[in-house]
Amino acid sequence: MTPSRSLLFSLLSLVPLVASHGFVKQVIIDGQAYQGSIPGGTTNPSAIRQISTIDPVKGASNPSLNCGMNATLASDVANANPGSQIQIDWVGSSTGDSNWPHNTGPIMTYMAACDGSCATYDSANAEWFKISELGLLPGNTTWYQSLIMNGAMANVTIPGNIAPGNYLLRSELISLQLAVSEGGAEFYPSCTQLKIGGSQDGTPSSSDLVTFPGGYTDTEAGIYDPNIYNTPVDYDFPGPPVATLTAGSGAPAPSASSSPTGSGASSSSSASGSSSTSSTTTTSNSGASTSSSTTTSAGSSTSKGSAMCMLAPSSSGTSSSSMKRRHRLSHAKRRL
Numbered sequence: 001m002t003p004s005r006s007l008l009f010s011l012l013s014l015v016p017l018v019a020s021h022g023f024v025k026q027v028i029i030d031g032q033a034y035q036g037s038i039p040g041g042t043t044n045p046s047a048i049r050q051i052s053t054i055d056p057v058k059g060a061s062n063p064s065l066n067c068g069m070n071a072t073l074a075s076d077v078a079n080a081n082p083g084s085q086i087q088i089d090w091v092g093s094s095t096g097d098s099n100w101p102h103n104t105g106p107i108m109t110y111m112a113a114c115d116g117s118c119a120t121y122d123s124a125n126a127e128w129f130k131i132s133e134l135g136l137l138p139g140n141t142t143w144y145q146s147l148i149m150n151g152a153m154a155n156v157t158i159p160g161n162i163a164p165g166n167y168l169l170r171s172e173l174i175s176l177q178l179a180v181s182e183g184g185a186e187f188y189p190s191c192t193q194l195k196i197g198g199s200q201d202g203t204p205s206s207s208d209l210v211t212f213p214g215g216y217t218d219t220e221a222g223i224y225d226p227n228i229y230n231t232p233v234d235y236d237f238p239g240p241p242v243a244t245l246t247a248g249s250g251a252p253a254p255s256a257s258s259s260p261t262g263s264g265a266s267s268s269s270s271a272s273g274s275s276s277t278s279s280t281t282t283t284s285n286s287g288a289s290t291s292s293s294t295t296t297s298a299g300s301s302t303s304k305g306s307a308m309c310m311l312a313p314s315s316s317g318t319s320s321s322s323m324k325r326r327h328r329l330s331h332a333k334r335r336l
């Protein structure tokens with residue numbers, strides 16, 4: 001093959017990577033589905049903040065890093081409770097009629113307390129704490145994000161001791177297929193507006209809080225990774241560690257005027273599984289699970305594939321914000 005043809009082949013091989021992106025089509029909370037709006041399309045009543053394009057956020061200092069490209073306020077707020085199971089439906093293409101297109105990079109979830117209703121809260125002012133992070137399947141060669149590419153949903157458990165109030169839920173996929181070069185990482189954040197009921201009192205400490213932009217840098221491990229294709233992958237999650245919510249922490253609890261209704265969530269959650277900071281399992285549409293620690297919500301309206309990627313927050317234990325969180329599933333031991 002001539003050098004010119006070799007170069008052309010290399011460029012063409014990147015076309016699916018740079019042309020295929022996606023967004024959150026719906027969020028399912030304890031079986032109740034909340035539909036989003038098509039990026040850049042008609043704005044419908046929704047609890048999911050609408051973005052202007054399916055293109056990724058590029059650069060850790062981009063103002064859109066908090067909730068997605070030019071994200072706008074949503075009109076609705078979804079009800080949830082401590083321990084609620086939230087399924088996040090990441091899809092591909094501008095209309096959401098194909099699967100998520102990427103398979104390399106972490107899945108992380110953050111929350112932030114809103115000052116008043118999240119329907120009017122500017123996410124540029126948000127202080128985020130991480131509730132889950134998930135990277136590689138056992139063996140450290142395949143990412144959990146590949147399950148989403150194959151039609152699964154990401155599912156995160158709301159902390160079982162979280163204080164009631166108004167919160168933004170920030171689901172984030174980072175695609176690292178181009179992260180061998182500085183600035184190559186592609187960020188896909190999405191924000192859902194929640195009102196959480198219950199009578200718990202857990203809040204994050206001030207040391208667990210970050211802003212976006214501000215929570216990442218373009219050169220930190222987990223975002224710039226020249227060795228991302230060297231297997232087995234040794235991966236450092238970017239951002240803060242998963243927060244441990246405790247009573248009387250430095251961050252004030254948000255206020256809520258009334259408890260949510262109809263969510264049907266349990267008052268607490270218990271999870272165990274892999275050695276990433278959040279616990280994991282894989283669940284089929286029928287609700288059968290490879291591990292008895294986590295189950296899916298009943299009454300889901302989704303028709304996604306048979307695999308479901310389950311995420312859950314740590315429920316106890318502490319970790320230093322300066323500690324590296326190596327993603328070696330065969331060796332790391334983390335308290336849940």
